[in-house]
Amino acid sequence: MIVEDMAERPALEATIDLAAIAHNVAVVAQRSGSAVMAVVKADGYGHGATPVARAALAAGATDLGVATVAEALAIRADGVTAPIVAWLHTPTTDFRPAVDAGVELAVSSTGQLDRVVAAATHEGRTAVVSVKIDTGLARNGVGPQEWPELRDALAKAVADESIVLRAAMCHLARGDEPEHPLNDVQAGRLDECVRELDHLGVAPQVVHISNSAAALARPDLSRDLVRAGIAVYGTSPLPDGYGLIPAMTLSAEVSMVKKVAAGQGVSYGHTWTAPHDTTLALLPAGYADGVPRLLSNRLRVQINGRSYPGVGRVCMDQMVVDLGTDSDVAEGDRAVLFGSGADGGTTAKEWAATIGTIDYEIVSGIRGRAQRRYVTSSVPGDTEVST
Structure with missing residues (x-):
């Protein structure tokens, strides 16, 4: 059923099947045994962020993930109110509109946390924060040397009621090699960081590790959420297609x-x-x-x-x-x-x-x-x- 009436089709057209999106969310949920965050960064992997977000949420996804604050605010502006996290920031990112819009901000350094706290103070609101931990990808996320400082700063910000620590997360370097030992090492490192936060009385509400590949093939790595990107759009990053349907x-x-x-x-x-x-x-x-x-x-x-x-x-x-x-x-x-x-x-x-x-x-x-x-x-x- 076409949900848009187009009397004259364009010369070049990308048709997006929202039923396939819904089907794929269900596949990920069943395979992972976990709640699903639909990753809709990069304009929904070229499929359209807001339409995909709505279809994924209607199919049972609980959260949305994007890279930048600008992406999150664009989806908010379209009226989507579900939890949404943005995890890639630069020194010039303005966190104030994100705090005001209830966007969850994943911080990777004490400097980023300080700026989020300042934004929350300016807006007179409590910021919703995740901590992204580099457990082996050596990309975005707080590294082992900086972790103790950020851990303690998070505990202080929670105590001051500047932030709510909603989540702890990491990103797998070799998730598309499900049996690679680094996946278990990375999961163990994140779990240890979560235990340290718990010891300080500021355990995150949710923990997530798995990308699409791990969500499909390593349900033992599923924590409270899995972050499904390419799988939502119908492709498995693994040889087994798992019944996904390209959208x-x-x-x-x-x-x-x-x-x-x-x-x-x-x-x-x-x-x-x-x-x-x-x-x-x-x-x-x-x-x-x-x-x-x-x-x-x-x-x-x-x-x-x-x-x-x-x-x-x-x-x-x-x-x-x-x-x-x-x-x-x-x-x-x-x-x-x-x-x-x-x-x-x-x-x-x-x-x-x-x-x-x-x-x-x-x-x-x-x-x-x-x-x-x-x-x-x-x-x-x-x-x-x-x-």
């Missing part, structure tokens, strides 16, 4: 069909030459829209249920498909560049594997002239998930 389908209108003779080179540099008389289709999608140039001569699309190869270089605004000699494709038909793969079509994961990247980069990189359309499909087996 985004990227399609383009066939803008031109033309015949070319054998020996004709196609697109810049003539990196592909027609081996025989053939018919080409032009699609209005290029690298400015998120179709990687590295996919030149290496992708396939589906039109009217048939698969066709992309030929020649992907350009900024357009790409070319070889229809062969017996195709019935006409101008105005719809080409599916990638989708759920349920009908044998291409997926974002296939694009990623072809060029040596990850599907996170593919779906979050869809941009430019691609317009989003939201639908709610009938998801096969949406009451059952893979075990």
Whole structure:
């Protein structure tokens, strides 16, 4: 069922299936045995942060996660009131609007905590705070040497009623290798930090460790929440798909069909030459829209249920498909560049594997002239998930 009435579809369209989002949240909840935080940073991994947030919450997710305060405030401005945490800050981040909006702020240093406390004092409110602990990723989060100072500062801020310590969290370095021993080491380090906070009388209300991979494959690492990012959008970072359903389908209108003779080179540099008389289709999608140039001569699309190869270089605004000699494709038909793969079509994961990247980069990189359309499909087996 289409939830938006669009009499005229755009030339390039990213269709987002909100039923797939709901299904995927249910898969993560069942696999992890935990409450689910839906991570909607980077505009919902390119799917639209607020629509995804609403669909995920309606499906049972309890919390939302973003990187920046600006992302959190944009979702708040759309009327979403659920708990939302932002965990990536810079020295110029203004915490006052976040405190005022009830955004949970994950701090990674005593300096950040001091600025949050100052913002809370300015706003006359108690700030909601998480502490992000670097247990082995060596990225964002407070490191072992700085931890005792921040731990004690958190206890003081709680005692002063400047903050409520809602959560303690860390991020796994090798979550997509479920049995790697570092996962257990990192979990143990976080648990020890939580015990230290508890000893000071300021135990966090919730603890979360797991990303999508750990949520799906390591339920023993689940604490009070799991942070599901790519899994919410329908892709497993592990070989097992776990019954997840990709939510985004990227399609383009066939803008031109033309015949070319054998020996004709196609697109810049003539990196592909027609081996025989053939018919080409032009699609209005290029690298400015998120179709990687590295996919030149290496992708396939589906039109009217048939698969066709992309030929020649992907350009900024357009790409070319070889229809062969017996195709019935006409101008105005719809080409599916990638989708759920349920009908044998291409997926974002296939694009990623072809060029040596990850599907996170593919779906979050869809941009430019691609317009989003939201639908709610009938998801096969949406009451059952893979075990």
